[in-house]
Amino acid sequence: xxxxxxxxxxxxxxxxxxxxxxxxxxxxxxxxxxxxxxxxxxxxxxxxxxxxxxxxxxxxxxxxxxxxxxxxxxxxxxxxxxxxxxxxxxxxxxxxxxxxxxxxxxxxxxxxxxxxxxxxxxxxxxxxxxxxxxxxxxxxxxxxxxxxxxxxxxxxxxxxxxxxxxxxxxxxxxxxxxxxxxxxxxxxxxxxxxxxxxxxxxxxxxxxxxxxxxxxxxxxxxxxxxxxxxxxxxxxxxxxxxxxxxxxxxxxxxxxxxxxxxxxxxxxxxxxxxxxxxxxxxxxxxxxxxxxxxxxxxxxxxxxxxxxxxxxxxxxxxxxxxxxxxxxxxxxxxxxxxxxxxxxxxxxxxxxxxxxxxxxxxxxxxxxxxxxxxxxxxxxxxxxxxxxxxxxxxxxxxxxxxxxxxxxxxxxxxxxxxxxxxxxxxxxxxxxxxxxxxxxxxxxxxxxxxxxxxxxxxxxxxxxxxxxxxxxxxxxxxxxxxxxxxxxxxxxxxxxxxxxxxxxxxxxxxxxxxxxxxxxxxxxxxxxxxxxxxxxxxxxxxxxxxxxxxxxxxxxxxxxxxxxxxxxxxxxxxxxxxxxxxxxxxxxxxxxxxxxxxxxxxxxxxxxxxxxxxxxxxxxxxxxxxxxxxxxxxxxxxxxxxxxxxx
Numbered sequence: 118x119x120x121x122x123x124x125x126x127x128x129x130x131x132x133x134x135x136x137x138x139x140x141x142x143x144x145x146x147x148x149x150x151x152x153x154x155x156x157x158x159x160x161x162x163x164x165x166x167x168x169x170x171x172x173x174x175x176x177x178x179x180x181x182x183x184x185x186x187x188x189x190x191x192x193x194x195x196x197x198x199x200x201x202x203x204x205x206x207x208x209x210x211x212x213x214x215x216x217x218x219x220x221x222x223x224x225x226x227x228x229x230x231x232x233x234x235x236x237x238x239x240x241x242x243x244x245x246x247x248x249x250x251x252x253x254x255x256x257x258x259x260x261x262x263x264x265x266x267x268x269x270x271x272x273x274x275x276x277x278x279x280x281x282x283x284x285x286x287x288x289x290x291x292x293x294x295x296x297x298x299x300x301x302x303x304x305x306x307x308x309x310x311x312x313x314x315x316x317x318x319x320x321x322x323x324x325x326x327x328x329x330x331x332x333x334x335x336x337x338x339x340x341x342x343x344x345x346x347x348x349x350x351x352x353x354x355x356x357x358x359x360x361x362x363x364x365x366x367x368x369x370x371x372x373x374x375x376x377x378x379x380x381x382x383x384x385x386x387x388x389x390x391x392x393x394x395x396x397x398x399x400x401x402x403x404x405x406x407x408x409x410x411x412x413x414x415x416x417x418x419x420x421x422x423x424x425x426x427x428x429x430x431x432x433x434x435x436x437x438x439x440x441x442x443x444x445x446x447x448x449x450x451x452x453x454x455x456x457x458x459x460x461x462x463x464x465x466x467x468x469x470x471x472x473x474x475x476x477x478x479x480x481x482x483x484x485x486x487x488x489x490x491x492x493x494x495x496x497x498x499x500x501x502x503x504x505x506x507x508x509x510x511x512x513x514x515x516x517x518x519x520x521x522x523x524x525x526x527x528x529x530x531x532x533x534x535x536x537x538x539x540x541x542x543x544x545x546x547x548x549x550x551x552x553x554x555x556x557x558x559x560x561x562x563x564x565x566x567x568x569x570x571x572x573x574x575x576x577x578x579x580x581x582x583x584x585x586x587x588x589x590x591x592x593x594x595x596x597x598x599x600x601x602x603x604x605x606x607x608x609x610x611x612x613x614x615x616x617x618x619x620x621x622x623x624x625x626x627x628x629x630x631x632x633x634x635x636x637x638x639x640x641x642x643x644x645x646x647x648x649x650x651x652x653x654x655x656x657x658x659x660x661x662x663x664x665x666x667x668x669x670x671x672x673x674x675x676x677x678x679x680x681x682x683x684x685x686x687x688x689x690x691x692x693x694x695x696x697x698x699x700x701x702x703x704x705x706x707x708x709x710x711x712x713x714x715x716x717x718x719x720x721x722x723x724x725x726x727x728x729x730x731x732x733x734x735x736x737x738x739x740x741x742x743x744x745x746x747x748x749x750x751x752x753x754x755x756x757x758x759x760x761x762x763x764x
Contacts, residue, residue, distance in 0.1 A: 119148050120186040125194040125201075127412035128353040133195035134204045138171040141187060142178065149181035161735055168204065176213040186218050193223040194412065202232040209236045243286035251291050252281030258292075264299050272304060279311045289411050293321045296392035300328045322417045325391065326426040333389040336381065338429050339366050340390050344407055345415050345431055346440050350478055356406040359383055359396055364468040369443060438486050441479055445491035448472040449502050477550075484552045492555050496546035498537040529602070531588075533574035541568045545595055549604060553612050565617045573598055577705050589705035593629065596621055601705060603633030610645045623654040627665035627681075628697075630654075632706060634669070634677050646680050656686035661696040662713040670717040670750070671709070672727050673734070673742040678717075678749055688755035689716045718755040721747055 121144045125133045146152060152160075155174045159166050166174070179185065187208070195201045205221060208214045221237070223229050230239070255277050259265040265273060276298065284291040294314060301307050315321040329337055340362050347357040363381050383405055387396050395410040409415050418431045450469060466474075476495055479487055494500055530549070532542050540563055547556040560568070576590045591598055596613065599605040613621040626649060634646055650656065656665060666686045669677035682688060692713045699706040708727075712720055721743060730739060 118184045118186075119145070119182060120188070121145065122188045122190070124190045125192050126353050127191070127194040127415075128348045130196060130349075130352070132197040132200050133192070134197075134200040135166075135168055135171065137189060137201065138168060138175065138204060139166065142171055142174050145175070145178045145182070145185065149178060151178075151181060153177040158735065161733055168200075172204075172207065172211075172213075179214065179216050182216055184218065185216055186220070188220045188222075190222050191224075192221050193226055193229060198226075198228060199232070202229070205233070206236055241286070247286045248281050248284070251284045251286075251288060252277060254288065255280045255291055255295065258295055262299065268307070269304070272307065276307070276311060279314070283314050287318075289413065290315075290318065290321060292410075293318070293325060293392050297321070297324055297328060300391075318413050319417060319422055322414065323426060325393065326429055329389070334428065336366060336386065337389050337393070339369070340386060340394055340407070341409075341414070341418060341429060342431060342436050343440060344394055344409050345418065346437050347475075348409055348415070349433070349437065350475065350483065355474075356399070357408065358399070358466055358471070359386065359405040359407040361466065361468060361471045362386060362407055365443070368447065368468060434486070437483075438488075441475075441483075441486050442488055442491065444472045444475050444479070445488065445495055448476045449491070449494055449500060480550050480552055480555075484555050487555065489555055489558050492547070492552070493543055493559060496543050496550070498532045498542050498546075529578050531576045531578070533576075536574045539571060539573070541571050541573060541595055544568065545573065545598065548595075548599065548609065548612070549602070551608070553608065556612065557616055560616055565620050569595060569613075569617055569620050569622075571595070577602060589707060591705070596623070597626060597629045600626055600629035600633070605630055605633075605645070607645050607648075610648060623649050623652050625655065625658045625660060627654050627656065628658060628661045628663060628668070629706070631665045631668040631674070631677060632672070632709065634672075634674060644676065646677060650680065650684045656681045656684040657690055659693055659696065662692045662694060662698050663709050664690045664692050664717075666690065666717050667692065667712040667715070667720055668709060670720050670746060671712055671724070673730050673739055673746065675742050675745050675749075678746050682749060682753050688718070688750050688753040691716055716756060716758065718747070718750050719757050721750065722757065 121141055123137050123140050125137070129136070142156070146156060153174055155170065155177055158164075159170060159174070164170075189205070192198065192201055192205075205219065208217050208219055219237075221233065222242075223233075233239070259268075259273050259277065268276075280291045280294050283294075294311075298307055298310060301310060315324055343362055343365060344357060347355075351357075360383075363383075363386060366381065383396065386394075392410055393414050395408050396405045397408070398404075399406050415431070418426075418429060419433070421427070421430055447469060480492060480495075484492070497503065530545070536542055540559075544556060544559055544563070547559060572592055572594060574590075574592050576588050578588045591601060593601065596605070599609055630646070630649065634644070658665075664686070666678065666681045666688070667690075668674075669681060694713065699710055711724070715724065726739065726743075734742070
């Protein structure tokens with residue numbers, strides 16, 4: 118018997134149906150300490166499980182339990198709530214899930230009440246037990262804060278009783294009333310306030326903002342904008358160090374307020390923001406973390422429901438653009454970072470460290486909010502900050518604490534001195550960050566023909582093993598570089614076809630592209646190999662020691678083998694011994710040089726498959742794919758031994 122809890126975090130701004138099921142399944146798999154066949158297959162084939170597959174895996178894992186209690190909190194915060202409601206309906210009514218006992222909480226919304234009412238029992242959060250808990254909470258807060266202790270005892274008792282009954286089960290409402298009352302200094306004002314308590318949260322926030330002193334309004338607005346921006350950008354995955362709020366405020370003051378003269382500290386910030394922003398101790402060090410106190414604060418600020426608080430209102434396209442402009446400008450400052458130590462926002466960070474990580478995240482997820490001019494400078498290898506900070510700080514797995522795409526992107530590339538001055542390097546960085554809109558803007562001012570024909574020099578770091586990263590050199594054009602890094606997919610091809618139609622040549626691309634191609638593993642219906650072949654990619658390019666077909670066979674890539682053979686690839690081509698050779702010591706593709714001189718059929722029967730194959734495929738799948746490939750090769754007159762007469 119076990120229990121699983123899931124919270125629909127408002128900051129994720131997503132349909133929670135699949136994330137909820139994924140969490141439920143993962144927790145039960147860990148608790149049972151087994152992996153079902155379905156789960157293993159999805160994992161090894163790098164599949165993103167959909168709702169149907171997750172429910173099937175859940176059904177299988179329930180065999181390990183007698184009873185499972187599931188609590189899903191704040192389901193009203195899920196986007197597209199009907200999808201989540203349908204999942205809950207399945208968990209309650211489908212006979213496969215009889216072992217699950219479900220508890221869900223939500224604010225009162227008619228669609229949720231109607232949907233849940235068909236298969237569940239309703240429980241009101243406004244009852245004597247919750248009322249007593251709120252009374253206990255209010256009493257504890259009044260006892261703990263010095264301002265309340267100066268009140269006469271009868272006033273404290275009256276406030277406790279009034280708030281516990283007036284809350285109607287809403288802890289948040291009670292918290293906010295205490296914040297309003299602590300700002301009042303006359304008993305008559307306090308008694309008057311508790312006689313006319315706000316009816317709902319909107320009215321409550323109206324009153325809170327009206328009581329903020331003029332001298333505190335600017336710092337409160339700054340804190341709210343930055344906390345909401347951070348929450349929007351990182352979606353709850355990375356906490357915001359409270360010192361960043363203060364340091365950014367001082368930096369934004371531009372001389373009006375120096376760090377030496379500033380009296381703003383954590384206590385000042387906490388007192389000014391009250392119940393709008395929460396500050397919690399960081400378990401990793403002595404710092405504090407800032408967060409929006411409750412999602413209803415952000416809802417209210419973004420809703421423009423009140424003209425009286427318009428000065429505090431948040432408009433993403435305006436407020437967040439201004440913050441990002443400051444963030445990128447500050448990130449470009451060429452200052453050293455902690456003697457080269459890894460960047461980690463989970464611990465106390467400097468403002469520049471925060472701005473660097475935030476700039477990366479913004480470019481990847483919200484390039485539409487980024488000033489193009491600053492983005493181009495940020496990704497320019499010639500800028501002073503690039504070598505001083507980015508190349509040194511973003512080479513290890515520290516990205517795992519700041520962004521989930523750990524080992525891909527331009528930070529894997531070291532540009533050679535001869536290439537750093539090239540505008541193509543900036544374009545490559547933009548594309549590797551998947552910033553296609555910014556790349557489109559940037560390429561318009563370039564000579565596209567020279568950009569696509571230029572040979573780029575540098576090296577790529579592979580992080581297959583974090584402790585022992587492997588580095589290999591490259592000397593190729595932009596399209597070939599993207600293919601060699603395993604980044605060339607449908608989006609990249611669409612970009613070049615749209616922005617440089619007829620200028621990008623794909624004739625000799627396949628030897629670079631095939632090592633990362635596999636419809637069975639990666640492509641998921643978006644394979645670009647047939648498109649490349651249609652655009653003129655040669656299935657048997659003459660200038661290489663290894664052929665695309667040899668590579669496809671080595672990877673047990675059934676779809677790749679089939680498409681290459683149908684496109685006319687020679688089933689017995691062993692490669693050109695005078696062609697381009699990938700050195701095993703200096704090239705990422707060097708591990709493929711062992712294929713030269715062997716026919717595809719010989720590779721299939723006598724060479725071990727690429728080590729990656731067993732990582733992504735089950736053993737029986739490898740056997741099945743090997744059989745299919747052998748049949749395809751034999752159907753195209755493949756032989757084990759290369760005949761000189763076929764040269």
